[in-house]
Amino acid sequence: MLIQEQSRPGRAATAQAPQHMADLSDLPSGLRRRKRAALPEVSELQAVRHYTRLSQKNFSIDTQFYPLGSCTMKYNPRACNSLASLPGFLARHPAAPASHSQGIMACLHELQDILKIVTGMHAVSLAPAAGAQGELAGVMMIRAYHDARGDHERLEILVPDAAHGTNPASAIMAGFEVREIPTGNNGDVDIAALRDAVGPRTAGIMLTNPSTVGVFDRNIQAIAETVHEAGGLLYYDGANLNAILGKVRPGDMGFDVIHMNLHKTFSTPHGGGGPGAGPVGVSKRLEPFLPVPLVVKDGQQYRWQVEPDRPESIGRMTAFGGNMGILLRAYIYARMLGADGMRRVSEYATLNANYLMARLQEAGFTAAYPERRASHEFIITLKPEAKAFGTNAMDFAKRLLDYGFHAPTTYFPLLVPECLLIEPTESEAKEDLDGFVEAMIKTRAEAEQAPETLKQAPHSLPVRRLDDVRAARHLDVAWKADETGEDAA
Amino acid sequence: MPFIPHTDADVAEMLDAIGAGNIDELFDEIPPALRAGGLDGIPSGLTEMEVSRLMQGRARADGQPLCFIGAGAYEHHIPAAVWQITTRGEFYSAYTPYQAEASQGTLQVVYEFQSMMTALTGLDVSNASLYDGASALAEAILMAVRANRKSNSKRVLLPRNLHPAYRRTIRGLVGNQGIELVEVPFDSTTGQTPVARFDAAAAGGDFAAAVIAQPNFFGALEDVDAITDWAHARNTLVIGVVNPVALAVLSPPGDWGETGADIACGEGQPLGMPLASGGPYLGFLTCKQGYVRQIPGRIAGKTLDAEGKVGYTLTLQAREQHIRRSKATSNICTNQGLLVTAATIHMAILGAEGLERVAASCHANTRRLGELLCEIPGVEPVFDGPIFHEQALRLPSASTEVLGKLAEQDILGGFDLGGDYPELAPAILICATELRTEEEMLAFRDQLAAILSNA
Amino acid sequence: MSNMPAELKFTKSHEWVNDNGDGTYTVGITDHAQEALGDLVFVELPEVGAKLAAEDGCAVVESVKAASDIYAPIAGEVTAVNDALDGAPETINSDPYGDGWIFKLSAGSGAADGLLDADAYQAVVDDEG
Known part of the structure; x- marks a missing residue:
């Protein structure tokens, strides 16, 4: 039942609002609201109980193994939340003067430095509010760089076909055209196709490495050389940074600009869809174009650098400079890890992925790239199972939910049919990985013996399989006050 | 090892299963020349x-x-329950609800949020949120240009009394997509942007959309009905940038003019989000039904499961980047899920009457503060138009120094208007939310009086 | 195996064209295309009167997992659109060559002659296999 459906006229959580209705008579009557908005009228307990119960209908890292490929669902240390929520941080107004901001600016300045070192880039801005916004900032800087050189014909961004959908969408938002580059059979970018594609119109290439198929592109140096020789820049999508943290640095691979997903690699919460944080790092030649604000240190004092300090900046990504609370959580996490801890992130994430891939292969599942090392994630294709039993990857995914495992990423990347993209992360114990393998084996046995069990899964969740075709055809995206009850089926 | 559970025995068994001698071997596909991993300068770990x-x-x-600063971020009371529930692990550490059956909690919250935002703004459809108010307005502008089939223009009217950081x-x-933003000057006596100013700025030209800020950056209230009708008469869509707390007492965008604004957007921070240095907040965006396929970002919809039971799922995903790629309505992937959860619980607890009381107290407190400060010789209102919960005040001496001295007394006395509006200097923008008491306001007045008398 | 009526012409991007013999041509998507897309939930129709060049993107069909542009198979002016699809996009799934038509174009006689015949289109589909 919706909270709106629990509403009763005249009920309220009166402890939470001012005791008296202050005078509003001086507001022009023509500008006043004529009818109260249909917000719920419930008691505080009703609200607390309702939302507590709703929370219990979610899978989460705190309650389940969540091997969602490309999403890096690792443990979100609780200290990061508590310490980022200290009163001095929570109460600070974004326009507070530097005199009342030295504490947070010290954290942000150090975070800029840590991210610079760990990515091998020349400078970092923390401004973008999420990965996709970091991408947008990145391609905007590529555009600003070419424009500043009078190189106005470079309007094409190359994107591998396996890339996240945000890559082409971000390039379009920055005013570029997108050209797709195919992936070779071994998972690496097709270098011959790349050589054919680059030219005087090439603004840059957007790459994820390790790529979305879960392998490290061994030709990265040749790719960098090819694109640079053609006058283009290299953009690193940091979605898979967890795989190489402390091992290889995008700056050393030749990348000119990178965004990081702090909600992945630096373990800030996913929150059911956000917030994220998508800092960008750049090589020296792109430094003037970084989005504002940046934190700089003059002597012992920290201060913001904003538009007037950085005339070539691509500008501001949000009104108040970014998701500060998330940046603080990432900073706390980075300080708890330290240099050794960061190296261990990629080591154990890679160990877990390769172990899980080996165990699943041993159990008879088909790895999409069996001759390759897994990075921090890998792909299983369920095409043989689909052919033999008529069950698809989504059926497997839904049945895994019944076994208490969040499903891996399904149907991405699109170039591997019936794929499961599996990313265990470093924070899962061997027993949890083994349990997942057992569930996969059981699910396949069911696919063989009783495929309907999969096709009708899940069976034990708050709802059975949902009809998303109906949701789109009979669009109902908001409760309306005059609704009388449930829709007729 | 922080946050890594492996024992030595685990590692040995796992390597054995892989057929590798040590962990380092797992990185053997990375060209050796690149294997630097120099982390010099990163300090050692802390407990x-x-x-x-x-x-x-x-x-x-x-x-x-x-704090007496508003300027787009407001310090309000947040019920204790809001963040205690929001930070439950099941909300805090869940992913985007792509596996709907395992995410009914998040999805129902989003559906309830969408319902509350459409109720507040008086429009039909809400998305599941965007990054913040400013980026939501950018998306609203892109959306309006796509959606306006009666106009081929890519020009948009933007009032100069819209928040400077938003502008x-x-x-x-939006600059890289060939959209031209035409600034509309405000009336220097009222602080408002009347229809005549829009009309003059438009100069008979074709515009895809006009933006109206209600209240505007100076806290002043616009004649939204007249501007909306003016815009619609010339096939220009109307985007209302609104404060959700103000909407408890002000006419919602869906009621503006004859047919209502087409799109509403704004900053959701006043709905249960702490100031937190500027983020994370949430941007909201609502629109009329006809524009639903042009809306950017996630949307939750109601549907039925295989047994006919009501459930919720992300819908209309074919608009989004993970499906539509280069032809998506936006590159956005995130919605501010955790903040949506907080806002939804906040609105559920306060209800419409609670929000109205909050809005009324903010309005009354700001008026009271304005009166108190204007008792000081040389301090006066910059504008004479009606306000909601902010007011621009002119000072008798340089505002930067005055605000600095107040800060030394631990009073943030307002937002310095001189930087963005040099013609108004020396002037500040003040705000007193429902949290400010009479004593605090008197303390502010006394400190300001003392500073100005020594100036 | 999907259905490919011999009297129709086809494109590599999976549209079909019927020469109505009166200077108009009816356009839709093939049985193979509707099957690959799955249950359709929305169709964005072109505007009547729109002048299209061959291969212009002019309509969109959407399922829950994909959105696919429809390209004008030949140049011409849109003379009619199938408004009935507005509330019933699933008609394309159930009757792609009949009630599931999407729009009509006016163009000179023989305008569709250069397009693929059923056999050639079958080869395209097999190739994608």
């Missing part, structure tokens, strides 16, 4: 005890000054 000490010191350094953000975000 939770140690990092707590560090962060407590840093948080203390920022103090807890008395700067939008320029960057």
Whole structure:
């Protein structure tokens, strides 16, 4: 039942609002609201109980193994939340003067430095509010760089076909055209196709490495050389940074600009869809174009650098400079890890992925790239199972939910049919990985013996399989006050 | 090892299963020349005890000054239940609800949020949120240009009394798509942007959309009905940038003029989000039904499961980047899920009457503060139009120095208007939310009077 | 195996064209295309009167997992659109060559002659296999 459906006229959580209705008579009557908005009228307990119960209908890292490929669902240390929520941080107004901001600016300045070192880039801005916004900032800087050189014909961004959908969408938002580059059979970018594609119109290439198929592109140096020789820049999508943290640095691979997903690699919460944080790092030649604000240190004092300090900046990504609370959580996490801890992130994430891939292969599942090392994630294709039993990857995914495992990423990347993209992360114990393998084996046995069990899964969740075709055809995206009850089926 | 559970025995068994001698071998596909991994300069790890000490010191350094700044971010009371529930692990550490059956909690919250935002703004459809108010306006502008089939223009009218940081953000975000933002000057006596100003700025030209800020950056209230009708008469869509708390008492965008604004957007921070230095907040965006396929970002919809039971799922995903790629309505992937959860619980607890009381108190407190400060010789209102919960005041001496001296007394006395509006200097923008008491306002007045008398 | 009526012409991007013999041509998507897309939930129709060049993107069909542009198979002016699809996009799934038509174009006689015949289109589909 919706909270709106629990509403009763005249009920309220009166402890939470001012005791008296202050005078509003001086507001022009023509500008006043004529009818109260249909917000719920419930008691505080009703609200607390309702939302507590709703929370219990979610899978989460705190309650389940969540091997969602490309999403890096690792443990979100609780200290990061508590310490980022200290009163001095929570109460600070974004326009507070530097005199009342030295504490947070010290954290942000150090975070800029840590991210610079760990990515091998020349400078970092923390401004973008999420990965996709970091991408947008990145391609905007590529555009600003070419424009500043009078190189106005470079309007094409190359994107591998396996890339996240945000890559082409971000390039379009920055005013570029997108050209797709195919992936070779071994998972690496097709270098011959790349050589054919680059030219005087090439603004840059957007790459994820390790790529979305879960392998490290061994030709990265040749790719960098090819694109640079053609006058283009290299953009690193940091979605898979967890795989190489402390091992290889995008700056050393030749990348000119990178965004990081702090909600992945630096373990800030996913929150059911956000917030994220998508800092960008750049090589020296792109430094003037970084989005504002940046934190700089003059002597012992920290201060913001904003538009007037950085005339070539691509500008501001949000009104108040970014998701500060998330940046603080990432900073706390980075300080708890330290240099050794960061190296261990990629080591154990890679160990877990390769172990899980080996165990699943041993159990008879088909790895999409069996001759390759897994990075921090890998792909299983369920095409043989689909052919033999008529069950698809989504059926497997839904049945895994019944076994208490969040499903891996399904149907991405699109170039591997019936794929499961599996990313265990470093924070899962061997027993949890083994349990997942057992569930996969059981699910396949069911696919063989009783495929309907999969096709009708899940069976034990708050709802059975949902009809998303109906949701789109009979669009109902908001409760309306005059609704009388449930829709007729 | 922090946050890594492996024992030595685990590692040995796992390597054995892989057929590798050591962990380093797992990285053997990476060209050796690249295997630097230099982390010089990154300090050693800290325990939770140690990092707590560090962060407590840093948080203390920022103090807890008395805040009279609004300017787009407002300090309101947040019921204790809001963040206690929001930070439950099941909300806090869940992913985007792509596996709907395992995400009914998040999805129902989003559906309830969408319902509350459409109710507040008086429009039909809401998305599941965007990054913040400014980026939401950028998306609203892109959306209006796509959606306006009666106009081929890519020009948009933007009032100069819209939040300056919003105007700067939008320029960057939409500038690369050939959209031209035409600024509309405000009336220097009222602080408002009347229809005549829009008409003059439009100069008979074709515009895809006009933006109306209600209240505007100066806290002043616009004649939204007249502007909306003016825009619609010339096939220009109307985007209302609104404060959700103000909507408890002000006419919602869906009621503006004859047929209502087409799109509403704004900053959701006043709905249960702490100031937190500027983020994370949430941007909201609602629109009329006809534009539903042009809306950017996630949307939750109601549907039925295989047994006919009601459930919720993400819908209309074919608009989004993970399906539509280069032809998506936006590159956005995130919605501010955790903040949506907080806002939804906040609105459920306060209800429409609670929000109205909050809005009324903010309005009354700001008026009271304005009166108190204007008792000081040389302090006067910059504008004479009606306000909601902010007011621009002219000072008798340089505002930067005055605000600096107030800050030394732990009073953040307002937002300095001189930087963005040099013609108004020396002037500040003040705000007193429902949290400010008479004593605090008197303390502000007394300090300001003392500083000005010594100036 | 999907259905490919011999009297129709086809494109590599999976549209079909019927020469109505009166200077108009009816366009839709093939049985193979509707099957690959799955249950359709929305169709964005072109505007009547729109002048299209061959291969212009002019309509969109959407399922829950994909959105696919429809390209004008030949140049011409849109003379009619199938408004009935507005509330019933699933008609394309159930009757792609009949009630599931999407729009009509006016163009000179023989305008569709250069397009693929059923056999050639079958080869395209097999190739994608």
